Amino acid sequence: MTASRPAPPSPTEVFETYQHHPIHLAILGRGAWGKALAHIATGNGHQVRLWSRRGALSLAEAVAGAEVIVSAISMKGVPDLVSQLQILTIPATTILVTATKGLDPATTLTPSRIFQAAFPDHAVAVLSGPNLSQEIEQGLPAATVIACKNETAAEAVQHLFACDHFRTYRSSDPLGAELGGTLKNVIAIAVGACEGLNLGANARSALITRALPEMMRIGTHLGGQPETFLGLSGLGDLLATCTSPLSRNYRVGYGLAQGKPLAHILEELGSTAEGVNTTEVLMAIAQREQVSIPICQQVYHLLRGDVSAEAAVAALMERKLTAEDYQRVLHANEVTKPRESP
Numbered sequence: 001m002t003a004s005r006p007a008p009p010s011p012t013e014v015f016e017t018y019q020h021h022p023i024h025l026a027i028l029g030r031g032a033w034g035k036a037l038a039h040i041a042t043g044n045g046h047q048v049r050l051w052s053r054r055g056a057l058s059l060a061e062a063v064a065g066a067e068v069i070v071s072a073i074s075m076k077g078v079p080d081l082v083s084q085l086q087i088l089t090i091p092a093t094t095i096l097v098t099a100t101k102g103l104d105p106a107t108t109l110t111p112s113r114i115f116q117a118a119f120p121d122h123a124v125a126v127l128s129g130p131n132l133s134q135e136i137e138q139g140l141p142a143a144t145v146i147a148c149k150n151e152t153a154a155e156a157v158q159h160l161f162a163c164d165h166f167r168t169y170r171s172s173d174p175l176g177a178e179l180g181g182t183l184k185n186v187i188a189i190a191v192g193a194c195e196g197l198n199l200g201a202n203a204r205s206a207l208i209t210r211a212l213p214e215m216m217r218i219g220t221h222l223g224g225q226p227e228t229f230l231g232l233s234g235l236g237d238l239l240a241t242c243t244s245p246l247s248r249n250y251r252v253g254y255g256l257a258q259g260k261p262l263a264h265i266l267e268e269l270g271s272t273a274e275g276v277n278t279t280e281v282l283m284a285i286a287q288r289e290q291v292s293i294p295i296c297q298q299v300y301h302l303l304r305g306d307v308s309a310e311a312a313v314a315a316l317m318e319r320k321l322t323a324e325d326y327q328r329v330l331h332a333n334e335v336t337k338p339r340e341s342p
Contacts, residue, residue, distance in 0.1 A: 011123065011150075014093040018067055018156035022046050025160065026063045028081060029072035030055065031271065032133040033099060037072060039137060040161050053077075059084055068095045068160060070127070071111065074272040075102025078111045082118045092121050095153045097146075099127040101181040102274045103281035110178045123153035126174040127161070128181035128233040130240030132247065136166065143167040145233040147177035169232060176224025180234035183219060184241050185249045185275030186282060186296045187211040191242040192253025193302065193309040203313075208242050211295050213326055218282070218291045249275035256302055257309040279303055294319060 022045045027038050030052035038048045051062035063069055063085070073081060078100055090096075096119060098111040107114070116124045129144030136142050144161070146168055148154040158168040171177055190211070194203050215238070216229045228234055241247045245254075252273045255265035266273065283300045286293045298312040307315070 011093045012152045015095065015123065015150070015152040015156045018095075019159045023067040023160065024065050025049070025068045025070065026051060026066035027070045027072055028052075028059075028062065029074075031072065031074075032137070033131075034070075034072035036131075036133040036136040037070060037099065037127075037161070040163055040166050044160065044163055046160060060088055063088060063090065063094075066094060068097060068157065070097040070099055071115070072099045075100055075104065075111065075274055075277060076272075078102075078114055079104060079106070082114050086118050090119065090122070095123050095125060095148075095157060097125045097127055097157055098178070101128065101178070101185060101278075103182060103278050103285075105277065105281050108281055108285050110175065110182065112174050112178050123148055123150040124174065125150075125153055125157050126178045126181075126233075127157070128177045128237065130232060130236040132240060132244055134246050139165050141165050141167075143169065143232055143236070145169050145171050145177050145231065147171035147174040147228075147233070149174065171228060171231070171233070173225045173228045175222070176219060176228030177233035179219040179222060179224045180215065180229050180231075181237050182274070182278055183215040183282070183296075184211075184234070184238040185273075186279045186299050187215065187238060188241040188247050188249035189253035189256075189273075189275045189279070189299050189303070190295055190312075192247075192250035192255075193257040193299075193312065194253070195250070196254040196257025197309055197313065199313065204242075207295070208238065211242075212238065214293050214295050217328075218286060218289075218293055221289060221291050222285070248273040252276060253299075253302075253309075262303060262305070275299075276303060 024047050025041050026049045027034050028051050030050055038050050041048050049062045051057050096115050098115055100111045112124050112126050125146055125148035127144055127146055131142055131144050146154045146157045154170045158170055162168045191207055194207055216226055219229055220226050248269050252265055279300050282296055298315055301307045302312050
């Protein structure tokens with residue numbers, strides 16, 4: 001009688017082994033963020049292949065044998081990248097990580113939702129936090145969140161990037177982590193405009209504080225957990241992006257307040273400011289879902305050239321007086337079911 005072969009290990013069992021030995025990692029995107037992540041992973045002893053569309057390495061070559069694939073490209077390239085990856089054979093034991101912050105104009109989906117729809121049997125994780133790439137490359141202390149429904153996969157990615165200057169935390173709310181990192185880019189444009197007008201610390205503090213419940217209101221409506229927006233990928237990322245001139249979105253708002261045309265500002269940046277595209281998609285979602293986002297609405301009008309920065313501020317200050325009530329957003333998911341997709 002022939003002895004039966006033991007069953008192959010499950011993906012989760014394989015993920016657990018990734019914590020204990022160097023792994024093969026593919027990072028898709030050679031921008032500042034992709035390079036910063038590659039620098040950390042290489043320093044931790046992992047084998048890294050860094051890919052870009054213009055590089056000599058093909059996508060198939062880059063992901064061959066990779067135990068973890070990290071997407072660090074701009075939002076506009078995500079759908080096409082996912083389509084290309086679908087053609088390849090990606091084992092179910094490969095963890096897919098998205099480090100992109102944005103919304104797809106065609107579907108209004110976040111990057112992780114696009115990946116999960118294309119790879120329903122794979123663990124899809126989100127890496128998001130107050131992570132200005134220039135500071136990370138300099139080795140300055142920072143922290144981030146690894147969010148995934150599969151906790152073992154989250155632990156594997158957590159160990160992959162954790163080092164003495166980059167602390168990683170786990171979360172089971174990938175959508176909330178992703179939305180926090182996405183929505184704060186819009187707010188950063190608003191704060192940049194506030195700074196460009198020299199409105200002072202009081203105005204900046206009020207704007208950031210009132211932006212948080214706005215982010216939570218639409219974020220929880222779309223399925224994120226309220227507490228996620230109070231953590232690194234929500235409030236933490238909001239503070240970093242809204243208070244540093246290293247932030248491209250902050251610089252967009254600052255430039256608009258100085259009277260510069262948007263096209264000129266983007267040309268000066270020489271890289272993507274995701275908040276510009278996100279604002280357009282976010283307004284479509286808010287109108288569809290009937291969610292109030294007054295700060296983001298003024299950013300939308302500012303980017304379109306419908307109002308000046310001064311007029312946008314005036315519109316916010318003239319809104320109807322209300323109570324400062326956070327209970328509704330803090331307990332949103334206790335009374336409403338999360339949305340399936342943004």
